[in-house]
Amino acid sequence: MAPDFTKCIVGALAAAGLSTTDPLLVGFSGGRDSVALTAALLLAGFSNVTLIHLDHALRPESAAEAEWVASFAQTRNLDVVIDRVAVAELAAQMGAGIEETARHARHAFFATVARERACSSVLLAHHANDQIETLVFRLLRGAGPGGLSAMAPKSERHEERRSYSLLRPMLGIWRAEIDAFVKKQGLPFLEDPSNALPDFTRNRIRHSLLAEMERCMRRPVHEALWRTAEVLRAEADFVKTAELLLGPVPEQLDVFELRQLPLALLRRRVARWLSERGVSDIGFDLVESVSHLALRIAPAKVNLPKGAHARRKAGRIFFEGPPLLLCLILLSLRLLF
Amino acid sequence: MAPDFTKCIVGALAAAGLSTTDPLLVGFSGGRDSVALTAALLLAGFSNVTLIHLDHALRPESAAEAEWVASFAQTRNLDVVIDRVAVAELAAQMGAGIEETARHARHAFFATVARERACSSVLLAHHANDQIETLVFRLLRGAGPGGLSAMAPKSERHEERRSYSLLRPMLGIWRAEIDAFVKKQGLPFLEDPSNALPDFTRNRIRHSLLAEMERCMRRPVHEALWRTAEVLRAEADFVKTAELLLGPVPEQLDVFELRQLPLALLRRRVARWLSERGVSDIGFDLVESVSHLALRIAPAKVNLPKGAHARRKAGRIFFEGPPLLLCLILLSLRLLF
Numbered sequence: 001m002a003p004d005f006t007k008c009i010v011g012a013l014a015a016a017g018l019s020t021t022d023p024l025l026v027g028f029s030g031g032r033d034s035v036a037l038t039a040a041l042l043l044a045g046f047s048n049v050t051l052i053h054l055d056h057a058l059r060p061e062s063a064a065e066a067e068w069v070a071s072f073a074q075t076r077n078l079d080v081v082i083d084r085v086a087v088a089e090l091a092a093q094m095g096a097g098i099e100e101t102a103r104h105a106r107h108a109f110f111a112t113v114a115r116e117r118a119c120s121s122v123l124l125a126h127h128a129n130d131q132i133e134t135l136v137f138r139l140l141r142g143a144g145p146g147g148l149s150a151m152a153p154k155s156e157r158h159e160e161r162r163s164y165s166l167l168r169p170m171l172g173i174w175r176a177e178i179d180a181f182v183k184k185q186g187l188p189f190l191e192d193p194s195n196a197l198p199d200f201t202r203n204r205i206r207h208s209l210l211a212e213m214e215r216c217m218r219r220p221v222h223e224a225l226w227r228t229a230e231v232l233r234a235e236a237d238f239v240k241t242a243e244l245l246l247g248p249v250p251e252q253l254d255v256f257e258l259r260q261l262p263l264a265l266l267r268r269r270v271a272r273w274l275s276e277r278g279v280s281d282i283g284f285d286l287v288e289s290v291s292h293l294a295l296r297i298a299p300a301k302v303n304l305p306k307g308a309h310a311r312r313k314a315g316r317i318f319f320e321g322p323p324l325l326l327c328l329i330l331l332s333l334r335l336l337f
Numbered sequence: 338m339a340p341d342f343t344k345c346i347v348g349a350l351a352a353a354g355l356s357t358t359d360p361l362l363v364g365f366s367g368g369r370d371s372v373a374l375t376a377a378l379l380l381a382g383f384s385n386v387t388l389i390h391l392d393h394a395l396r397p398e399s400a401a402e403a404e405w406v407a408s409f410a411q412t413r414n415l416d417v418v419i420d421r422v423a424v425a426e427l428a429a430q431m432g433a434g435i436e437e438t439a440r441h442a443r444h445a446f447f448a449t450v451a452r453e454r455a456c457s458s459v460l461l462a463h464h465a466n467d468q469i470e471t472l473v474f475r476l477l478r479g480a481g482p483g484g485l486s487a488m489a490p491k492s493e494r495h496e497e498r499r500s501y502s503l504l505r506p507m508l509g510i511w512r513a514e515i516d517a518f519v520k521k522q523g524l525p526f527l528e529d530p531s532n533a534l535p536d537f538t539r540n541r542i543r544h545s546l547l548a549e550m551e552r553c554m555r556r557p558v559h560e561a562l563w564r565t566a567e568v569l570r571a572e573a574d575f576v577k578t579a580e581l582l583l584g585p586v587p588e589q590l591d592v593f594e595l596r597q598l599p600l601a602l603l604r605r606r607v608a609r610w611l612s613e614r615g616v617s618d619i620g621f622d623l624v625e626s627v628s629h630l631a632l633r634i635a636p637a638k639v640n641l642p643k644g645a646h647a648r649r650k651a652g653r654i655f656f657e658g659p660p661l662l663l664c665l666i667l668l669s670l671r672l673l674f
Contacts, residue, residue: 148569204553212546224479263574
């Protein structure tokens with residue numbers, strides 16, 4: 001098990017163009033998965049590994065966990081960067097959700113450390129079970145094509161004017177394989193801090209829905225779901241690239257041009273146009289409504305969030321921002337509270 | 338409800354280029370869905386509707402059901418074509434599964450009637466619930482990208498040297514809407530004969546897994562799954578078309594050319610190459626192994642079903658059929674049993 005485990009991770013990193021002398025940052029929660037990833041990197045001879053840990057201050061024990069991380073790094077003679085963000089307070093200030101704020105804080109932290117250390121790669125310990133849970137979660141939330149492609153082994157991030165690669169070299173490794181590796185190597189770890197995060201839906205998917213799927217099919221479904229994530233990611237990548245090859249989205253959409261596009265490209269082009277106009281919450285229904293402006297006669301106007309709308313006129317689709325009065329009201333509400 | 342119901346079906350048929358005077362064949366089981374579809378077509382003024390019914394002879398009551406269909410047609414002054422195929426016996430003769438044989442028999446029947454009646458469209462009464470059940474079923478079976486796109490509102494069929502369109506104008510209508518329409522119109526129907534078909538997994542998906550998904554997410558998932566099927570179909574259609582635009586798959590695959598392709602196209606091209614070489618059971622793992630012949634150095638040979646294999650040599654991938662001896666053994670087994 002152990003050699004295969006390490007080999008798999010090294011293979012994934014080699015595919016991303018990394019060798020054992022390259023500097024790596026490892027997103028390190030102290031849980032079983034990130035401990036296993038770190039141990040495998042050391043076994044494989046990676047010599048320039050820095051652990052990075054963000055204390056989200058969401059649980060009373062998180063400060064003690066950060067200390068545990070520091071001592072883990074010290075014992076193994078590893079460089080470590082630890083920071084703390086009071087996510088709950090920040091979320092309240094921003095009027096945003098806890099999970100969303102935590103994610104933003106984490107990525108900002110990754111970007112900062114990557115810049116400070118002049119390091120282009122941050123490794124995360126997401127594994128095959130995480131991957132299928134993500135797929136099922138996004139599927140049942142009605143994700144668009146991008147969301148359905150689940151997590152990529154390599155994705156480019158652009159945060160704080162700095163680019164780095166987010167690498168997930170364990171997406172092909174199952175939780176049971178990680179458990180066996182951790183046990184065999186006698187590794188210490190914190191008891192799954194991520195399970196205590198407020199993402200209860202994900203825990204329900206993990207603990208009950210996947211089992212119900214297996215009962216229903218009378219056979220394991222894990223491999224099938226994993227392959228699906230793999231297939232969908234490649235297909236979505238291709239469609240996304242094809243849309244990007246069409247070039248910049250113009251300020252006004254040309255109805256005739258849109259109609260010539262295959263439906264998948266039309267939808268993605270409309271989604272990009274909305275995104276570049278600053279529209280938030282771009283879901284399937286919104287993209288569909290604006291696409292129908294191009295494909296059908298009526299209606300010639302579609303309401304967008306926050307008082308904006310899209311209007312078809314003389315063969316073109318225009319974006320019309322919210323009326324000035326509404327902008328002022330929204331702005332003053334924001335300033336007041 | 339009723340006008341919307343009919344309007345939705347007329348809209349779907351208009352999108353497929355059909356008007357009320359075009360001749361239509363309706364796959365008619367006598368169940369609630371096909372009865373509702375037929376009633377809606379008549380309400381909408383379609384004047385040239387023929388019901389077509391195949392008695393699969395899989396249940397003792399199927400002959401009586403065929404008679405019920407005949408009398409339903411007579412009462413409504415509709416043309417009807419009824420045929421009978423002893424599916425169980427046929428499956429035993431062919432050494433194939435019941436469901437697969439039933440599907441082949443049904444499509445052969447559709448093709449024959451379409452030819453005899455010089456009619457280009459066969460309508461099926463699959464609805465939105467069928468669509469999401471299909472998506473979940475295929476997802477959990479680990480379908481490839483084609484399978485994941487679920488059912489299309491219009492698909493071209495080529496059977497017995499004749500092409501016709503299979504239309505599903507009710508894919509946007511939910512079972513509850515059909516129930517309400519049937520009740521309001523006071524329509525008679527056979528008690529869901531399709532529920533008694535041996536597709537138990539599908540019944541488990543319908544009756545328990547979808548409910549578990551809603552419990553897990555704490556909200557309805559039907560709309561989300563339906564949108565997913567819609568998104569995936571358009572994306573898969575586009576990737577499929579892009580692959581077809583690459584032109585015919587050559588007898589031998591050029592490794593260098595394959596490597597230039599986006600992963601989604603590489604996989605689809607390999608799948609088509611295998612399919613055109615007569616390889617059966619082309620699943621994800623097989624496509625992946627052959628793709629790896631192009632992407633990696635070793636191994637240079639991949640075993641295919643029935644003793645065939647794919648071999649990489651001098652920058653090309655060759656298909657090698659089974660050895661003559663194995664062919665003879667397989668052939669004699671087929672002749673003996």
